[in-house]
Amino acid sequence: MKKIIFVLLFFSLCLAACSNEEPENELEPDDNNSVAEVEDNDDQNQIENDHQEKEEERFSIASLSIVDPSREGMINQVGGQLLEGITLEQEIEMDAKQFVSEHTDELTEYLQLVTSETQNPIDIEKAIVHFLGSPNYTEAIESALAYDPDFPEPDLPGAKVVEGEEEGEQAEKGKAILLLDASSSMLLSVDGRVKMDIAKEAVQQFADVIGQDNDISLVVYGHKGSESGADKQLSCETIEEIYPLGAYEQGSFEESLASFESKGWTPLAGAIEKATEMSQDTEGAITLYIVSDGVETCDGNPVLAAESFVKENEHRKVNIIGFNVNQDAEEQLKDVSEAGNGEYYSADDADELKETIEYEWLPSRAELAWAHTKAPGPWEILRKYEEYDEDHDKIRALVKKEDERYDQALIILRDEEMVPREVRDELRDLLSGNYTKRFDELRDLRSQKIDEINAISDEIKERVNEWKEEMSRRKDERGDAF
Template structure:
């Protein structure tokens, strides 16, 4: 449709050029007759246009929708003179320079348009055809797709009994040993096991780090599973988070420093934990997350025995993640030798639940549980993030209006239509601009409401969890 209109307008420009040459010598200079002469010239030019061409132009303009709602704005096609201006370019566009660049062609097109069309409403459509932005759709969709990025609160639902808690060693130091051998590259329910394990360990550290110093040791993350790399892989046991107070950001960053690769030196990893604990007299607990048996010729059962015989307050707890029967038997033996517990987890949900089983929050933790939900500053931050995209819509609306105003300036300067009709056209453009700005404000209101709803939903979950934990502590008889 637009291409055919372009062709018609181009033909009309050529016709007008010829007509203007013929008429140039017939214009008288009397000031009082200027309006009448212009009107007469316009009528003469109209008569010289072929009636089918004029009808066709009117039909094409009739099909143009002047957008006010967001859906209508999305459907707007780019104007003839701005269609190749991308969103990024339009946002950065120097309008003064751009308008000077298209000035000559715009003047020609406006002469043609006003010769064929007199009705202000149809003229407004013609301006949209020439200068309407092509970027409403992209910028509106960017804003609509924004989702608030509140941190998901960790709300575990443990199930350990009072008797089990009384048998636990005193809080002290915790060493997490994470298996990063090549088997952790396999998938469980469509997710990579290593990704599941990292997420679970992250949550676990967030829990035990409240009452313990924490360290993270990873093994099986060097070399490869080939025989040529066996020695490298079996010796590649690395402490990636030093024993000390738990720092959420630093701990999570350490989990991003390695990937699954090689063999499984489970015994060597336990020996590493023993070396780290040589001069420590208090309670030390190992938490091992593994999906397979020792493959580096070590004896993890003997290593666990040596670890706990040095101190009665030590234990080795193991979570077997998606293990086969042989692996489960070996890992159970290791946990027994280490005076600890063995837990089995076959998928991501079970692994998460197994880790949650270890802990109930203290009364003090519950008193501060509200901080797990988004606070006023976090909500404000998400609103400001959204406004970055939202403001782009207003920028596009304003720049489109600048182009329309420039076209009105040319129409007034060249007296292409009568003043009363130009006034109506200007009013129409202003009203349409106001409607788009109103829609812009409505879009923001909807998105702010959405952000607040997400924040409130998280708050409700935190409150429900807090009440449930208080109830469980009351049932368990916990004072603190």
């Protein structure tokens, strides 16, 4: 009986063993459906693994920075993952609610991942900023910080032209012809210096001033031959324009002054006639400025020449500076300036010549009365405020759009019941508090830029006022009524 039971048990074990081996025998290498099924399962597993790795790679609360609502914090903020590639203009024009709606699934999945790892409001806020924060604060804030009001430089006599000013920028220029006496008498000395050297230095300084608003020409006479009778004809007939009428260029003008010396006779009438010939086809205001130390010695009539120069043109005039002249010369030069509808000025030494050249052609009282218009006025300053606000408002728009996106995230957290109410309330307070701090920063930034605009405006006003006071003082000293 025991033998029979043993045999039956043996056969049962054999049958069980055969049954366990059957699935291996059924999976043949040529069974394509079964192979494909296994491969599909492997691919699905790989996709899930890749997705999990991607989630882990893009999100780690421990690696996120504390939210910093300061100006520096906004500049350094790394843009949220969901806004990658969004430009400043695109974000400003964005409908935040619609944008989040289009990415609801992605945002919901992200928030589920976050809240599954933490229920700490501070960490959740960091994660929300990491996903929805603005990527464009840096561009907007740096543009606002770089704003320069760029007020026009006031045109003040004696001030140099601003470098970089384009040729032809001024609407209309006057024309000035400088006639410089280089006769032999200019070789004499005044206070230990040669008169010609003093005159050249003063003329150069004068050209620096009037060259800002006028085309300039320099005509020289008496610089050829000698004072001997044999050289009279050469000296009297040689009158040259050594700096052609045109825009003033300091270096070229200085080179022209250095190109001659005092030598011969004094063809004053011929020099004025030369200026008349040069300007016969020129309309508008033309002024002769003559620096001379003596009378006509070439048999000409400078009074008639001056009358001819201004004939039929009320905008022309002849102004003369008599440099260390005797009484006879002064009387003749006064007559010439009167015939030329101009003024005569006397300078007995180097200091007087320099002062006369520098300030005798001062702005009128009327011009000084309107000097305040050279400085920025209230409307100009207001316009600069508005220009700055165009940049500033872009930052404000970014803060608002960002906050709208955060509100949408809070709604998802509430609707999906991802966090308790108390956590959600604390998170809302954090986001709201940082929103307020960002606007505080923006108010400080705007105040800073407004102060800068006002400071620049005030500095220009101060320079204009100083110039006005100085010009008025000089006119008072000279006794000018106008």
